[in-house]
Amino acid sequence: MTASSAHRSDPRLLVWLALRLKGLGEIDDVAAVHGLEPDEAEWLLAELDAAGHCMFREVGGVPKFILTPSGRDDGEAALAEELDAAGARDVVTGVYHRFLGLNPKMLQLCTDWQVFPADRPAAGGDTAPGDGNRLNDHSDADYDAAIIRRLEALHDELAGVLDALTSVLARYENYLARFADALAKLHAGDLDYLTKPMMPSYHTIWFELHEDLLATLGINRADEAAAQQ
Template identity: 75%
Template sequence: MRLKGLGEVDDIAAVHGLEPAAVETLLAELDATGHCMHREVGGVPKFILTPTGRDDGQAALAAELDAHAARDAVTAAYRKFLELNPVMLQLCTDWQVLPAGHPAATDTGPGDGHRLNDHSDSAYDTKIIERLEALHLELSEVLTGLSSVMMRYDNYAPRCAAALDRLRAGELDYLTKPMIPSYHTVWFELHEDLLATLGINRADEGSV
């Protein structure tokens, strides 16, 4: 729930590859104890953590980390992830916005020189996907290290691989589109997971 914000049962279950029925039961228990609340959005139940749920969840993450003696390994993985994060952010920007000087980036308004990528230049898109493939290999090393100390990180690698496969197959939404399991969606959730697990405030991240 922390990673999804306001999430549906299936979406919450997908984060760590759990069965939706089991997650639904757990959510009902958390709702009954005041750790989460649900609301109907378009007739679909969605769940969100309460302040109590967030605090208790944070404590549970810290306890899990110490129980697995994994703090050093997760911290090392997080620091490597931080090195990769600007690469991912630039890649996403380049996917969405054509650079000044690109043949298609003309007549866009005074002094702008940029325009949204309409994906009509397949060669341009292919180069960005190739950059993502290289980044994916580096992320895979990070995820392997995480999975070796805490099993709940196992599902990030197949989710990233699935998004990349769909992107290669021509489903262009699977790089940056929110609200679907795009590569950026999974990347963002991994980032939030690492912050939550290590008890780091996103606002203070630059000082870590």
């Protein structure tokens, strides 16, 4: 199956899934996950609200939405139905396990971005006890550049994962563009775009892709963690 013949999701399901990934989502952020227009996302959210599948909240004067328990359950059922109707379960399950193989690389990369390794000499050349707790202040451009090169290599591996997903479910198409945008902003010098939360950083999008796969396959994070021990 090619990307052009991949199953295309109902926009209502796309909005539900985006809201699941965001937790408490603003209209523009919900729309951006799958590349919808904000106006379309807004009226679809209004439909979900009217059906009791999500709730509207105003936080600091900004309209935000959150799934209700019934909305969360109904959405998971719709995802499972779509997965089987598209004949995509085996592919997505296989890709999920490939993604899990990449996940430790991403976690270590993010740790190294935020905290210097214990064996790295401090300023002046001495390695002090507990040096691994020194936060990376991003004053060492070579150190940061080495981590970004690791991210580029991981990005190439991730592209293969996303290609496999988009061959069966077209809703995964927008992920690679979002990852590429975060990587481009890193190259442009905006260092927040690797790990900073509450913005479309590389790590934020990675977390959302992970949650997307879990929701699609009906896997609980706690069960996943237990299975990996």
